[in-house]
Amino acid sequence: MIGGDRQNTRETTADHSVTQSPDEQHVSVSRLLPSWFRNRYPPPEPRRQFYFCLILERMARGEGSEASAAGLLSSPDEGPIGDVKQKNQRTSLTVCNKICYAIGGTPYQITGSALGFFLQLYLLDVAQLDPFYASIILFVGRAWDAVTDPTVGFMVSRSKWTSIGRMMPWILFSTPFAVITYILLWFVFPFENGKFIWCLIFYCLFQTMQTCFHVPYSALTMFITSDQKERDSATAYRMMVEVLGSLLGTAVQGQIVGGSTPCNGEDNVTASSNVSVVTLEDTRQAYLIASGVISIIYVLSAAVLFLGVKEKKGIRHKTSKPLTLRQGLWLVLSHGPYIRLVIGVLFTSLAFMLLEGNFAIFITYTLKHRNDYQNLLLVVMLSATISVPWWQWFLTRFGKKTAINCSMIWGIPFMIIIVSVKSNLIVSYLVSAAAGASVGAAFFLPWSMLPDAVDDFKVRNPDIRGHEALFYSFYVFFIKFASGISLGISTLSLKFAGYVTGKCNQPEVLNTTLRVLVCLVPLCFIIIGLLILRTYPIDEKRRESNQKQLQKCLESEENSESETTALGNTA
Numbered sequence: 001m002i003g004g005d006r007q008n009t010r011e012t013t014a015d016h017s018v019t020q021s022p023d024e025q026h027v028s029v030s031r032l033l034p035s036w037f038r039n040r041y042p043p044p045e046p047r048r049q050f051y052f053c054l055i056l057e058r059m060a061r062g063e064g065s066e067a068s069a070a071g072l073l074s075s076p077d078e079g080p081i082g083d084v085k086q087k088n089q090r091t092s093l094t095v096c097n098k099i100c101y102a103i104g105g106t107p108y109q110i111t112g113s114a115l116g117f118f119l120q121l122y123l124l125d126v127a128q129l130d131p132f133y134a135s136i137i138l139f140v141g142r143a144w145d146a147v148t149d150p151t152v153g154f155m156v157s158r159s160k161w162t163s164i165g166r167m168m169p170w171i172l173f174s175t176p177f178a179v180i181t182y183i184l185l186w187f188v189f190p191f192e193n194g195k196f197i198w199c200l201i202f203y204c205l206f207q208t209m210q211t212c213f214h215v216p217y218s219a220l221t222m223f224i225t226s227d228q229k230e231r232d233s234a235t236a237y238r239m240m241v242e243v244l245g246s247l248l249g250t251a252v253q254g255q256i257v258g259g260s261t262p263c264n265g266e267d268n269v270t271a272s273s274n275v276s277v278v279t280l281e282d283t284r285q286a287y288l289i290a291s292g293v294i295s296i297i298y299v300l301s302a303a304v305l306f307l308g309v310k311e312k313k314g315i316r317h318k319t320s321k322p323l324t325l326r327q328g329l330w331l332v333l334s335h336g337p338y339i340r341l342v343i344g345v346l347f348t349s350l351a352f353m354l355l356e357g358n359f360a361i362f363i364t365y366t367l368k369h370r371n372d373y374q375n376l377l378l379v380v381m382l383s384a385t386i387s388v389p390w391w392q393w394f395l396t397r398f399g400k401k402t403a404i405n406c407s408m409i410w411g412i413p414f415m416i417i418i419v420s421v422k423s424n425l426i427v428s429y430l431v432s433a434a435a436g437a438s439v440g441a442a443f444f445l446p447w448s449m450l451p452d453a454v455d456d457f458k459v460r461n462p463d464i465r466g467h468e469a470l471f472y473s474f475y476v477f478f479i480k481f482a483s484g485i486s487l488g489i490s491t492l493s494l495k496f497a498g499y500v501t502g503k504c505n506q507p508e509v510l511n512t513t514l515r516v517l518v519c520l521v522p523l524c525f526i527i528i529g530l531l532i533l534r535t536y537p538i539d540e541k542r543r544e545s546n547q548k549q550l551q552k553c554l555e556s557e558e559n560s561e562s563e564t565t566a567l568g569n570t571a
Contacts, residue, residue, distance in 0.1 A: 093225050098234045100308020101224060102241035104171070106301040108214045109245035109443075110294055111182060111206075114253040116356045117377055118287075120491060121364075123199065124501050126283050127188050131495035133196045135488045137203055138357075142484025145207035146477045150329070152215045153473025165311030167216035167223065175302045178209035179295040186291040188284050211476075213302070218472040221451055223311050226554050231451055236392045239444035243388050245301075246443070247381035249294060254374030256290040257283065331457075331464065332474050338453040340536045342478050345446040347529030348408055351522035352442045353483045355415070358490055358517045366511040368423045370504070376432050383436025384443065391441045395448065399540045404445045404533060408526050411438025419519040449536075450475060452543050459546045462553065490517050 093101075123134040152170075159166050181202050189198035221231055221238075333339060359380075363373035395403040414435035421427045454471050458464075497513040499506060538546075 092227065093230050093234055097224070097309060098237040099241075100304050101220070101234055102237040102239075103301050104217055104220075104305030104309065105238045105242040106245035106248070107175075107178070107298040108210065108217070109242040110249035110252075110297055110301075111210065113246040113249035113381070114290070114294060116353070117250060117360050118253050118257065120357055120487070121360050122186070122287060124361075124494075124499070126280070126287060127195055127199060128280075128501050129195060129199070130501070131491055131499050135491035135495070137196070137200050138491055139484045139488025140200060141203040141207055142480050142487060144204045145211060146479075146481035146484060148208050148211045149215060149473040149477040149480065150470070151473075152211050153219075153470050156216050156219065156473075157470055164306075165223070167220045168306060168311055170212050170216040171302060172306060174209045174212035175299060178206060178213060179298055181206040181209055182298070183288070183291045183295055186287045215473045215476065217305070218447075218476070220309070220311065222454065224309060225312070226550070232396075232448060235448050235451070236388070236444070239392075239447060240385070240388045243381070243385045243440055243443050247378070247385050248297065250374075250377050250381045252293050252297075253290045254377055256293070257286040258371075258374030329470075329474075331461065332470055335453070335457050335460075337456050337536065337538050338471065340532060341446075341449055341453050341538075342475055344529045344533035344536060345449075345475075346478055346482055347525045347532065348404075348442065349446070349479050350482055350486050351525035351529070352439060354486055354490060354522050354525070355518050357487045358514060361494075362514045362518050363428070365506045366514045367428060369425060369428060372425060372428075376428060379429055379432045380436045380439060383433045384440035387437040387440035388444050390437075391444055395445065400445060400449050400452070401533065401536060401539065404441065404449070405530055407438050407441030407445065408530055410441075411435050412523060412526065414438075415519045415523060419515040449538075452538050452546070455546045455550055456538055456542070459549050493517070 120134065120138065123129045123137060124131060129137070156167065156170060159170070162169055164172075185199065185202040185206055189195045221235065224234060225231060360373050360377065363369045363376055369376065391403055391407060394406070414431045418428065418431045418435070421431075450472065457471070493513055494510065497507065497510040499510055
C-alpha cells in the first residue's frame with residue numbers, strides 16, 4: 001500500500017505538471033536556468049519562455065532536435081515559427097545550385113556539338129568511308145539512340161529511391177563508359193574492312209551511355225525544386241551553360257582539327273605553297289586528341305553536378321500505382337499539349353539539325369572557306385551563347401509562345417543570304433553571327449516549355465506518379481529518330497550528287513545539293529513547325545493556373561507528412 005500510495009502520488013504530480021498552463025510553469029521552469037543567464041536575458045512573455053525552457057530540458061536529456069525546436073517555438077494557433085521560411089528554403093535554389101545543375105548539361109552538348117558538326121566530315125574525309133556507309137552510320141546511330149531514350153526513361157521511372165536520389169545513380173555509373181566509347185569512336189580502325197563496323201558499334205554504344213546520362217539529367221529538372229519560377233531560372237542557367245558547352249565543343253574540336261583535313265593527289269592545296277603538308281595520320285591524331293580533351297570535360301562536369309545538386313523527392317500520392325510501359329506510352333501520347341509541342345519543336349529542331357550536320361561541308365566545298373570553317377562555326381555558337389539571356393528576358397516579358405515564334409522567324413532571312421552570296425568571307429561571318437541568335441533560341445526555348453506540358457499533365461492526372469522521365473525520354477526519342485532519318489538521307493544525297501571522298505574540288509551539282517540542305521529544306525521545316533506551335537494551348541495564364549494547383553497539392557502533401565511525423569513522435 002505504501003508503494004501504491006507513492007506511485008499514485010507520482011502519477012498525480014505528473015498529471016498536475018502536464019495540465020499546468022504555460023503561465024504557471026514558466027516560473028518553475030526558469031529556475032533551471034543559471035542566475036547570470038536570467039539577469040542577462042530578461043524573461044520573455046510566459047508562453048514563449050515555457051516552450052523555450054522545455055526545449056532546454058529536452059536538450060539536456062538529449063531528446064531535442066532542430067525539427068522539434070521549430071515546432072515548439074510557436075503557439076498552437078500560430079503554426080510553427082519559420083515554417084514559411086523552411087518551405088521557401090526547400091523550394092528555392094541558390095545560385096551555386098543552379099550553376100552546378102547547369103554544368104551537368106555540358107557533357108551532352110559538348111559531345112553533341114562535336115558529333116553534329118564534325119562526325120559527317122570525319123567519316124567522309126578522315127575515316128574515308130563511302131557516303132553510303134556514312135549515311136548508314138548516322139541513321140542507325142541516331143535511330144538506336146532514339147530507341148534507347150524511352151527504354152531508359154521507363155527504367156529510370158521504375159528505379160527505386162536511393163541515398164543519392166533516383167536519377168543520380170544513372171548519371172554517375174554511365175559516365176566512365178560514355179567516355180571510353182566516345183574516345184574509341186574517334187579512333188580509326190586500322191583495317192579497311194572493319195572501319196564501318198567499328199564506327200557503327202561504338203557510335204551506338206556511346207549513344208546508349210549518353211542516353212543513360214542525359215534522360216535522368218533532363219528529368220532532374222522536376223526533382224531539384226517544386227517552384228516553377230525556380231525551375232525556369234534553373235533551366236535558363238542550364239541552357240546558358242549548355243550553349244557554352246556547345247561553344248566549347250565547337251571550339252575544342254574545331255581549333256584542334258580545323259584545317260587539318262588533307263586533300264589528295266593533284267588537288268592538294270598545300271603542295272604549291274609554303275605551308276607544310278598535313279598528312280592523313282596527323283588529322284586522325286588531331287581528332288583523337290580532341291576526343292580526349294572533351295572526355296576530361298565530360299568527367300569534370302558530371303562530378304560538379306553530383307557534388308553541387310541534391311535531388312529531392314516529388315509529390316507522392318499514396319493511391320497511385322506505378323505505370324507499365326504501355327500505360328506510360330498511352331498517357332504520354334494522349335496528352336494533347338505535349339504532342340503539339342513535340343511535333344512543332346520536331347520540325348524546328350530538324351531545320352537546325354540539317355543545318356548543323358551539313359554546315360561544315362557547305363562552308364568547305366560550296367563557300368570555299370576551307371581554312372575558316374571552324375572559325376565560322378565558332379562565331380555561330382558564340383552568338384547563340386550571347387543570345388540566351390536575351391531570349392530569357394524576352395519570354396518572361398512576352399511569353400514563351402511569342403518568343404519561339406519570333407526567334408524562328410529571325411533566322412529565316414540569314415539562311416537565304418548565306419546561300420546567295422558567293423564566297424564572301426566577311427558576309428559569311430556577319431550572317432553567321434546574326435543567325436546564331438536563332439540557334440540559341442532553338443537550344444533554350446523547347447526545354448523551357450517542356451516542364452509546362454509535364455505540369456499540365458500532372459494537374460489533370462493527379463493520381464499518377466513517376467512519369468516525368470517518360471515525357472522527357474519520348475520527347476528526345478521523336479527528335480533523335482527524325483534527325484537520324486534526315487541526316488541519313490542528307491548524307492546519302494551527297495553520294496547521289498557525286499561526292500568524292502578526300503577531294504578538294506567537288507562537282508557543281510554537290511554545291512546545289514548543299515544549298516538545298518542548308519536553306520530550302522530547313523525553311524520548310526521551320527514554317528511547318530511554327531504553324532503547329534500556333535495550336536499549342538498552354539499560354540501564360542494556363543501555366544500560372546497549373547502552378548498554383550500544383551503548389552496547393554505540394555503544401556497538402558507536406559502538411560499530411562508533418563501530421564504523420566507528429567503522430568509518430570507522439571506514439
